[in-house]
Amino acid sequence: MKQGAPQKKNSGASGLRPDRALRGFRRSLPCRKSRPEKLQSNFVSVFAQNGRSRPSNPLRPAACMKPEAAAALSASLYIHIPFCARKCAYCDFYSVASEAAAETPRVMRAVLEAEIRQFDYYREHWRLSEIPTLYIGGGTPCLIPPPLLEKFLAEITRRLPAPAPGEFTIEANPESLSEDFLHICAAAGLTRISLGLQSFDPRCLETLGRRAGPADNRRALRLLDRCWKGELSLDLMYGIPGQTSRAALADAAEALERGPGHISLYALTPEEGTPLYADILAGKTPAPAETRQEFIRGKVHKLLLDKGYENYEISSYALPGKRCRHNAAYWNLMPYMGIGPAAVSTLPEETGPVRLSGIRDLGAYTKGPCLSETELLSPRDFLADYILLGLRTSGGIDIQTFAQIFHLDFFETFSDVIYKNRRFAVKNSGRSGNFTLTDRGRRILNMLLLDFLGAIDALKYEGPLRWPLG
Numbered sequence: 001m002k003q004g005a006p007q008k009k010n011s012g013a014s015g016l017r018p019d020r021a022l023r024g025f026r027r028s029l030p031c032r033k034s035r036p037e038k039l040q041s042n043f044v045s046v047f048a049q050n051g052r053s054r055p056s057n058p059l060r061p062a063a064c065m066k067p068e069a070a071a072a073l074s075a076s077l078y079i080h081i082p083f084c085a086r087k088c089a090y091c092d093f094y095s096v097a098s099e100a101a102a103e104t105p106r107v108m109r110a111v112l113e114a115e116i117r118q119f120d121y122y123r124e125h126w127r128l129s130e131i132p133t134l135y136i137g138g139g140t141p142c143l144i145p146p147p148l149l150e151k152f153l154a155e156i157t158r159r160l161p162a163p164a165p166g167e168f169t170i171e172a173n174p175e176s177l178s179e180d181f182l183h184i185c186a187a188a189g190l191t192r193i194s195l196g197l198q199s200f201d202p203r204c205l206e207t208l209g210r211r212a213g214p215a216d217n218r219r220a221l222r223l224l225d226r227c228w229k230g231e232l233s234l235d236l237m238y239g240i241p242g243q244t245s246r247a248a249l250a251d252a253a254e255a256l257e258r259g260p261g262h263i264s265l266y267a268l269t270p271e272e273g274t275p276l277y278a279d280i281l282a283g284k285t286p287a288p289a290e291t292r293q294e295f296i297r298g299k300v301h302k303l304l305l306d307k308g309y310e311n312y313e314i315s316s317y318a319l320p321g322k323r324c325r326h327n328a329a330y331w332n333l334m335p336y337m338g339i340g341p342a343a344v345s346t347l348p349e350e351t352g353p354v355r356l357s358g359i360r361d362l363g364a365y366t367k368g369p370c371l372s373e374t375e376l377l378s379p380r381d382f383l384a385d386y387i388l389l390g391l392r393t394s395g396g397i398d399i400q401t402f403a404q405i406f407h408l409d410f411f412e413t414f415s416d417v418i419y420k421n422r423r424f425a426v427k428n429s430g431r432s433g434n435f436t437l438t439d440r441g442r443r444i445l446n447m448l449l450l451d452f453l454g455a456i457d458a459l460k461y462e463g464p465l466r467w468p469l470g
């Protein structure tokens with residue numbers, strides 16, 4: 001739905017995906033695509049019994065497994081709901097259009113049951129002591145029939161270690177948001193709804209191929225006013241072909257009327273393989289112009305700052321105390337579990353951090369194995385991820401934490417990069433506290449990352465790596 005989960009990219013409702021590190025990050029991590037250096041593991045075969053028998057260590061032969069030796073782990077949890085009524089024109093998140101499928105309730109039930117089995121495996125293998133944040137994204141979670149959703153939430157919440165997650169978010173799409181859905185979520189202890197509006201402009205919504213029209217968006221906001229007492233995050237999109245800065249400002253102003261604690265503001269990015277991308281290639285739709293996008297972003301950015309929102313990450317704005325803690329776990333590269341088809345996890349193993357990817361096929365996922373691949377992250381890759389994610393945030397990289405994880409002095413290691421970019425991109429180049437970029441530096445992050453990656457490659461870093469910190 002939206003852009004913010006361990007799989008997501010640009011989307012509707014608002015997901016958070018750990019894999020779009022170089023762009024609208026939201027849809028990044030938890031559903032990330034495979035990476036080039038993937039390590040074929042035996043997880044696929046050992047987890048192939050549909051979850052009925054306990055799988056052994058996914059990364060090594062059973063003889064090497066010492067679960068009792070593993071320290072209890074604190075890790076955030078992302079659950080992917082891979083169903084949408086139909087696909088939006090710009091979306092390349094993994095979800096299956098289910099509008100016309102008569103067998104959908106049966107498939108949904110099978111997928112949710114498989115997700116519970118996958119979670120059981122993770123709980124057993126990683127001995128979870130705490131799940132500080134939980135995020136249910138998609139896809140479109142509010143498409144799940146209410147009785148099934150209620151049962152699923154009950155199954156998940158009864159498996160959570162105490163205390164309950166401090167932040168528990170679910171994504172919603174305006175056209176399918178219902179009173180029942182909100183009551184079930186509140187009763188299950190959810191604390192936060194993330195609603196994918198994108199725009200109120202009918203032409204923009206049509207270009208995006210959204211199912212919701214302006215009236216659906218307004219109805220959903222009224223419904224939330226009436227029936228939801230928890231936190232609210234709204235997704236907006238800018239740089240839509242044909243969108244003027246006036247229209248983007250009008251979208252933001254209307255969203256602000258509801259007083260959301262959090263706003264995610266994403267640039268439309270045409271993704272290869274989507275209908276929008278094909279239309280742009282065919283010349284049927286103009287490509288979003290980068291300078292135009294940046295102009296519009298600047299206008300909306302200023303409005304949000306004037307209204308008291310803090311731009312605490314490239315695409316994220318929050319009132320004081322309303323930052324998204326779940327997304328912060330990705331940006332700080334804390335351990336997280338991604339449950340569901342195409343969802344990605346980054347978790348510690350005895351050999352170092354591993355990235356596990358859920359299989360991108362509903363049928364295969366429900367029959368098992370749940371995972372398509374595991375990748376042992378090299379110290380070099382982990383260092384690169386850590387920097388590329390940390391620099392997205394206004395808080396930047398904590399130098400002390402960095403030294404504890406990588407046993408490196410940040411300023412010494414990257415002195416050439418910092419010196420080269422000191423005038424326009426580096427905000428704090430002191431030798432204590434955090435290393436942060438200026439607003440402009442974060443706008444040109446991809447360019448700066450090339451400098452950092454060059455320095456990392458020259459370093460030939462092989463560890464030692466201490467992660468997660470105790």
Ligand code: SF4
Pocket residue numbers: 001002010011012013083084086087088091092093095138139140173196
């Ligand atoms: S297709 Fe589904 S996941 Fe993608 S943007 Fe649309 S509602 Fe969101």
